[in-house]
Amino acid sequence: MAWSPSSWKTKPVAQAVEYSDEASLEKVRIRLKTLPPIVTPGEIERLRSHLAQVQSGQAFLLHAGDCAESFNACTQENISNKIGLILSFSLILIWGARVPVVRIGRIAGQFAKPRSSKTERLPDGREVLSFRGDNVNGLDPDERTPNPDRMLSAYFHSATTLNYIRGLLTSGFASLNHPRDWSLSHVRSPALKEEFERITEGLADALEFSRTIGASESIPFEMGGPKGVIGEVDFYTSHEGLMLDYEEALTRCLALPPALQPLPTSTTPIITGTPMRSRDGVSLPSSRSSSRRPGLGDATSSPRGGIREELTGHYNTSAHFLWIGDRTRQIEGAHVEYFRGIRNPIGVKVGPSMDPEELVRLIEILNPDREPGRLTLITRYGANKIEQHLPKHIAAVQGSGMPVIWVCDPMHGNTLTSTTGLKTRNFNTIVSEVASCLRIHVECGSVLNGVSLEFTGELSEDGFSVTECLGGSMQLSEEELELRYQSFCDPRLNFEQSLDLAFLLSNHYKK
Numbered sequence: 141m142a143w144s145p146s147s148w149k150t151k152p153v154a155q156a157v158e159y160s161d162e163a164s165l166e167k168v169r170i171r172l173k174t175l176p177p178i179v180t181p182g183e184i185e186r187l188r189s190h191l192a193q194v195q196s197g198q199a200f201l202l203h204a205g206d207c208a209e210s211f212n213a214c215t216q217e218n219i220s221n222k223i224g225l226i227l228s229f230s231l232i233l234i235w236g237a238r239v240p241v242v243r244i245g246r247i248a249g250q251f252a253k254p255r256s257s258k259t260e261r262l263p264d265g266r267e268v269l270s271f272r273g274d275n276v277n278g279l280d281p282d283e284r285t286p287n288p289d290r291m292l293s294a295y296f297h298s299a300t301t302l303n304y305i306r307g308l309l310t311s312g313f314a315s316l317n318h319p320r321d322w323s324l325s326h327v328r329s330p331a332l333k334e335e336f337e338r339i340t341e342g343l344a345d346a347l348e349f350s351r352t353i354g355a356s357e358s359i360p361f362e363m364g365g366p367k368g369v370i371g372e373v374d375f376y377t378s379h380e381g382l383m384l385d386y387e388e389a390l391t392r393c394l395a396l397p398p399a400l401q402p403l404p405t406s407t408t409p410i411i412t413g414t415p416m417r418s419r420d421g422v423s424l425p426s427s428r429s430s431s432r433r434p435g436l437g438d439a440t441s442s443p444r445g446g447i448r449e450e451l452t453g454h455y456n457t458s459a460h461f462l463w464i465g466d467r468t469r470q471i472e473g474a475h476v477e478y479f480r481g482i483r484n485p486i487g488v489k490v491g492p493s494m495d496p497e498e499l500v501r502l503i504e505i506l507n508p509d510r511e512p513g514r515l516t517l518i519t520r521y522g523a524n525k526i527e528q529h530l531p532k533h534i535a536a537v538q539g540s541g542m543p544v545i546w547v548c549d550p551m552h553g554n555t556l557t558s559t560t561g562l563k564t565r566n567f568n569t570i571v572s573e574v575a576s577c578l579r580i581h582v583e584c585g586s587v588l589n590g591v592s593l594e595f596t597g598e599l600s601e602d603g604f605s606v607t608e609c610l611g612g613s614m615q616l617s618e619e620e621l622e623l624r625y626q627s628f629c630d631p632r633l634n635f636e637q638s639l640d641l642a643f644l645l646s647n648h649y650k651k
């Protein structure tokens with residue numbers, strides 16, 4: 141079947157949102173289609189090439205942020221604390237593993253959630269529709285009817301968040317001269333603080349030395365080179381591509397960035413059916429494969445006229461990276477249909493219910509041309525199930541010869557309810573899944589390329605870290621959970637617990 145941004149509509153939609161007013165939904169769709177892109181093809185292609193480096197083991201992927209963002213949490217303080225934590229975490233990893241870190245935040249668009257149950261019973265006995273994220277309905281039990289206008293709010297909150305992130309990163313926030321701006325001030329543990337300061341001072345010294353001997357140009361930006369941690373850093377956004385009406389409205393057919401356009405040759409059309417090389421040596425698919433592969437459009441004539449033709453692609457311009465959740469990854473379903481056609485690098489959650497053959501089939505559909513950096517598998521089995529499933533999944537993928545990026549999500553298979561009735565996760569169980577994942581990949585002759593985490597640098601009103609996950613160096617207990625439990629979705633590691641995990645990973649790679 142031919143792909144188009146709306147061809148998903150011919151397939152069953154898992155986790156579909158039912159709107160009562162089709163006319164209002166249509167109005168919102170039309171409006172969204174006229175709004176400018178939030179991210180650009182140039183940025184998306186840059187991430188693809190960074191992810192190709194991740195795939196080949198030359199860089200490590202850190203995918204992290206909230207389970208769900210909320211419109212109310214879109215504040216200067218929250219955004220800078222979140223970015224500060226992602227920068228701190230990545231710096232600790234860079235220091236230990238001595239590899240560049242590609243950072244993708246679950247931020248600037250992570251507003252929609254899948255739910256295991258359509259409705260929920262409130263403590264007062266009322267049965268209401270489940271909260272599906274600010275993109276869909278409200279947390280307030282009286283606002284649970286899906287409202288399409290929320291998609292417009294999601295667009296504007298995403299754009300506002302990314303605007304502030306761009307501002308922060310281009311005005312020195314990521315500079316190693318200011319790591320204290322990364323909200324470390326509230327960290328109470330002197331040991332954590334000292335260890336972190338040792339790293340930033342060590343890195344700053346190393347960079348200063350390189351500058352002194354005139355070698356700083358050779359330091360890659362992710363490591364703090366000329367355009368790196370010192371000044372600007374690369375940072376990418378992501379969300380679960382759940383609301384296909386929203387994703388479709390922000391999908392645009394745009395020209396590939398100039399570096400990926402074929403070199404103009406003679407007066408003959410450039411699209412000839414033979415593989416081409418772009419200016420920076422990236423191999424481009426032939427026109428034969430581009431007609432098979434929906435993400436890359438056929439050549440269109442240049443808007444500037446003349447013989448030169450341009451390659452185009454369908455870009456989801458709402459985020460750099462999107463993933464398919466564990467509940468919406470059906471091979472014959474609408475989400476897989478939509479995702480197979482976009483040019484963005486994408487992820488798929490892989491849980492215990494994935495059959496190994498189904499996994500291979502899914503990879504073939506989502507990355508038929510075996511493009512490096514295109515597809516990330518985010519595994520999330522649970523610490524006590526990973527042994528049973530990961531080796532089979534690795535073997536199936538290896539047997540197929542398909543290239544993928546392997547990322548460990550140690551959060552989603554490890555959720556439990558505390559004796560006080562709060563949804564939580566245990567730090568030790570999270571560490572256990574990461575440790576097993578690292579070991580199993582080695583045992584299977586494979587490589588773990590990154591981690592996907594739910595953590596937050598957000599503080600409570602009284603300036604303390606949130607208390608949503610148990611354990612860590614602060615030994616957060618069940619009784620303490622309710623002190624500053626702020627998540628309305630899954631429990632997140634707080635600032636200190638995240639740094640604990642960063643140091644564990646960093647030390648693992650140092651050995």
Ligand code: PEP
Nearest residue numbers: 207465466467489520552
């Ligand atoms: C999530 O990442 O927040 C999520 C819902 O994950 P999964 O689809 O793996 O359950």
Ligand code: MN
Nearest residue numbers: 207208594630
């Ligand atoms: Mn979650």
